Amino acid sequence: MVTLRLMNSSEFQEYFNLATENYAKEKVIAGNWNEEESIIKAKTEYEKLLPKGKDTEKNYLYIISQKNQPIGIVWLEKKSNENGFIRDVRVFEKYQGLGYGKEAMKQIEMVGKELGLKKIGLHVFGHNRIARGLYEKLGYQTTNVMMIKDI
Structure with a gap:
C-alpha cells in the first residue's frame, strides 16, 4: 500500500528541476516545442502554475511512498469547489510496473473527495x-x- 505525504522544501526543489526537464522532453517528443526553447518554456509554465512553489494556494504536491521509501510524486490542483486536475503523477522508473501508480491514483482521488471535489481531470501525452x-x-x-x- 502506498501513502501520500506533502513535499518539503528540498523535495519540492528536486521535483521542480526534474519535472521541468521531463516536461520539456515530453513537449519536444510531442512536437509542440523545439529542443532549444523547451527548458525555458517548461520552467516558465511551472513558475506560472506554482508562483509560491509548494505553498501555492489550491495546489497539493505529494511524495508517493512505499514503506517510507519515496517512489514517486503526485500534484493535484483544486481548480474550483468541485473540480480538480492532476497536474503531474510520476512513479520513479525502478518502481514502475508494480501497481504503485494505480494505488497512488486511488489515494489522490480520496484526497480530492476530502477536498470536496466531484471530478478530477488530467492530461496525458x-x-x-x-x-x-x-x-x-x-x-x-x-x-x-x-x-x-508531419507533411
Missing part, C-alpha cells in the same frame, strides 16, 4: 500508451483528442 491504459482502467474518460501530422 498521446505517445504515453502505458499511462493512458492505466487511466482508462481507473475509469478516466477521454474528453479531447488533438492530432498532428
Whole structure:
C-alpha cells in the first residue's frame, strides 16, 4: 500500500528541476516545442502554475511512498469547489510496473473527495500508451483528442 505525504522544501526543489526537464522532453517528443526553447518554456509554465512553489494556494504536491521509501510524486490542483486536475503523477522508473501508480491514483482521488471535489481531470501525452491504459482502467474518460501530422 502506498501513502501520500506533502513535499518539503528540498523535495519540492528536486521535483521542480526534474519535472521541468521531463516536461520539456515530453513537449519536444510531442512536437509542440523545439529542443532549444523547451527548458525555458517548461520552467516558465511551472513558475506560472506554482508562483509560491509548494505553498501555492489550491495546489497539493505529494511524495508517493512505499514503506517510507519515496517512489514517486503526485500534484493535484483544486481548480474550483468541485473540480480538480492532476497536474503531474510520476512513479520513479525502478518502481514502475508494480501497481504503485494505480494505488497512488486511488489515494489522490480520496484526497480530492476530502477536498470536496466531484471530478478530477488530467492530461496525458498521446505517445504515453502505458499511462493512458492505466487511466482508462481507473475509469478516466477521454474528453479531447488533438492530432498532428508531419507533411
